[in-house]
Amino acid sequence: MKQYSFSFSPEILENFKKIIPVNRSKKILKSYLLNEYELPESLNELQRATSSTVVQPYWMTAAEINKIDHLIKQAQVKGYTVNRSSILQNLMKELIEKYRNNPIQKSEQFRARFKVPTGTKKRLSLLIEDGELTYELSTFIMDGYVPSNEFPSMRNQDQEDFNFQTDIEVFEKMDEIASEYGFKKGGRAKIFRDALFQLETSLQSNSPKKAALKQELQYILDEYKSIEDVSVIKEEISKYLK
Known part of the structure; x- marks a missing residue:
């Protein structure tokens, strides 16, 4: 499994997260992608650029990425140029419509504090x-x-509190893993810290915040180039990089 970054319209991403419970969202997305999703009859919508986008990383298997790339090739055969983000965004739109009037039961929320x-x-x-x-x-x-x-x-380490509230199934998953490792006390906290450290390591090489800022910078530079000489822009940018 590998992490990939995708660009979505803020509205679609917000609705997807609102309608699909967090503890089931990735499984639902994966199952729909591999077993049900097909290109829409009209591919024009997949090519429409949105004025505002947000970057969202997703962990995906080789099978999922291969399916997306296969769909891209299908679109190319029909004369359309699409990308992974447009495919996944269209898939999310279909899932939003599928569950909008047939909502999945919301999970109980649980809160815990970890060191x-x-x-x-x-x-x-x-x-x-x-x-x-x-x-x-x-x-x-x-x-x-x-x-x-x-x-x-964590003994003899400087510590800070980390408050974590999410679907109770996420805590049950941590407890299940802790039990498999034979932890009798503090197992959930050990699993939480290990998962948090792994996520941080992944984000360092694939940060959605950095990707979003880069995307915003590209937009600003494109706008700036339409009214100013490149040499002047380079000079201005160099002042901020000293």
Whole structure:
């Protein structure tokens, strides 16, 4: 399984997260992609660019990416140029419509406080928006997390509190993994910290916050180039990079 970044319209991504429970969203998306989803009859919509996009990473198997790439080739045969993001966004739109009037029962929410090494929250805030971290960590624990077999003690470490509220199934998954490893006390906390560390490591190489800023910078530079010489723009940018 590998992490990929996709661009979506904010409205579609927000509706998807609102309608599909976090503990089931990735499984539902995967099942629909591999077993049901086909290109729409009209491919024009897949080519429409949105004025505003947000970047969202997803953990995907080789089978999922291969299916998306196969759909892209099908579109190319028909004379359309589409990309992975447009395919996945269209798939999300179909799932939103499928479950809008047939909602999935919402899961019970649970909250817990974990001790993590001091500085963890600050580092994560540089990589991902605070409002997205719970969703990303929850889906990672449910569908992408593989224990590292390294569970360092927090004893003698500077600590800070990390409040975590999500679907109760996510906590049950952590407890299940902790039981498999034979942890009798503090197992959930060990699993949580290990998953959080793995997610942070992944975000360092594939940060949605960095991707969003890069995308915004590209848009600003394109606008700037339409009214100013490139040499002047380079000079202005160099002032900020000193």
